Amino acid sequence: MQNFVFHNPTKILFGRDTVAKIGPETAALGQKALLVYGRDSLKKSGIYKQICDSLSTAGVSVVEHSGVQSNPMLEHVRAGISKAREHDIDIIVAAGGGSVIDSAKAIAAGSVVAHDVWKFFNGKKSIKAALPIVTVLTLAAAGSEMNSGMVITNEKTRQKFGFGHRLLHPVTSILDPEVTFTVPPDYTAYGAIDAVAHVLEFYMTSRDTDTPVQCRLMEGLIQNSMEACERCLLDPQDYGGRANLMWTATLALNGLTGAGLGRVGFPMHMIEHSLSALYNVPHGAGLSVIIPGWLTWFCQQEEARVAQLGENIFPVEGYQRLTTSAMAERTITIFRNWFSKIESPVSLGELEIPPSDIPGIAQNALTLARFWRLNEYSQQTIEEILHLCK
Ligand code: NZQ
Numbered sequence: 001m002q003n004f005v006f007h008n009p010t011k012i013l014f015g016r017d018t019v020a021k022i023g024p025e026t027a028a029l030g031q032k033a034l035l036v037y038g039r040d041s042l043k044k045s046g047i048y049k050q051i052c053d054s055l056s057t058a059g060v061s062v063v064e065h066s067g068v069q070s071n072p073m074l075e076h077v078r079a080g081i082s083k084a085r086e087h088d089i090d091i092i093v094a095a096g097g098g099s100v101i102d103s104a105k106a107i108a109a110g111s112v113v114a115h116d117v118w119k120f121f122n123g124k125k126s127i128k129a130a131l132p133i134v135t136v137l138t139l140a141a142a143g144s145e146m147n148s149g150m151v152i153t154n155e156k157t158r159q160k161f162g163f164g165h166r167l168l169h170p171v172t173s174i175l176d177p178e179v180t181f182t183v184p185p186d187y188t189a190y191g192a193i194d195a196v197a198h199v200l201e202f203y204m205t206s207r208d209t210d211t212p213v214q215c216r217l218m219e220g221l222i223q224n225s226m227e228a229c230e231r232c233l234l235d236p237q238d239y240g241g242r243a244n245l246m247w248t249a250t251l252a253l254n255g256l257t258g259a260g261l262g263r264v265g266f267p268m269h270m271i272e273h274s275l276s277a278l279y280n281v282p283h284g285a286g287l288s289v290i291i292p293g294w295l296t297w298f299c300q301q302e303e304a305r306v307a308q309l310g311e312n313i314f315p316v317e318g319y320q321r322l323t324t325s326a327m328a329e330r331t332i333t334i335f336r337n338w339f340s341k342i343e344s345p346v347s348l349g350e351l352e353i354p355p356s357d358i359p360g361i362a363q364n365a366l367t368l369a370r371f372w373r374l375n376e377y378s379q380q381t382i383e384e385i386l387h388l389c390k
């Protein structure tokens, strides 16, 4: 176990009928809110009215900034920053999934500086202040509701960059599983895959082999994500399934899994962000294409780690003894088959991305690799991994 500091300042209100608490939670922090949300799901589900009623009862005035799209765009963030400045906003309320919450974080940081917000993303400026953020989570996936990260696409440079700062932690996040009853099957699956990927990134890239407490925590989160996802696909209104998936996805990227692991990386995300930036692929769908290919490439150096995961979460029936290689390969096959079973793509071909695009995708990912100090990933290595995802 390596030294670590674990400090997560986000307060979580979890469970039924918690949405009505958004008003008092916001009023405790500010009086003039920018309400950031997506397109039509919030109004269609009735959550929009619940949030607005609660904010107005609490005496909070509201300016709206709707229209956040999946894989959120920089221009839309800039428009939100202008609105926040124009209306002298003192708190940001985000009601949505990772795209909405990430946009809200970028607006919260961008509206208190004179320079362009993208300078935070390309490392030219660092964050020194941000407006407070409160969230109502509507989709179990990204974990943004309880972490310091945000990911935005610069549509002009076609770069999708992410980074974290402690000031971007939401002050309070409201997680009501009933709010996710309306999430369609595809985004239910993509969200579960994202949670699995968040855990796999740390599980596979940690160099410390003596962290059983962390490994068992991560193994359990992967099992929960897969199991709860299947419950929700079977019955979208299965409260227990939605509750377990929601809390699993939040725990999968709130700092807890990485504690004690030492330096870890996010290589599968580094590559996936290029698929989202260049082809607007839903994040979880891009990950289900990248994960099997990256694991296969990773087995060339560390197949024991992949085998260990498979042995612990996909136990072999009977007493067959598999070799490490066979166990590692079986683990990857189980993940690939599960992604297909929940109707998420498992090849670039299924995304209709031709192999001739691979050099361009690798080049786009390389910038983020440098930014995230994933120096072992060259253009050639990323192309090699992408060829395993064809
Ligand atoms: O736009 P609306 O109509 O609201 O529809 C949304 C959106 O189209 C819909 N949706 C959300 N809640 C719903 C619902 N539909 C019905 N009922 C509900 N309750 O779902 C669609 C996808 O929403 P989105 O927010 O894009 O999905 P997700 O939560 O997976 O977020 C993906 C974004 O998170 C980023 C990804 O890069 C991507 O941009 N990530 C953020 C991270 C972070 N901040 O730590 C880490 C992650 O690895 C990830 O990179």
Ligand code: ZN
Residues within 6 Å of the ligand: 142, 194, 197, 198, 269, 283
């Ligand atoms: Zn992710």
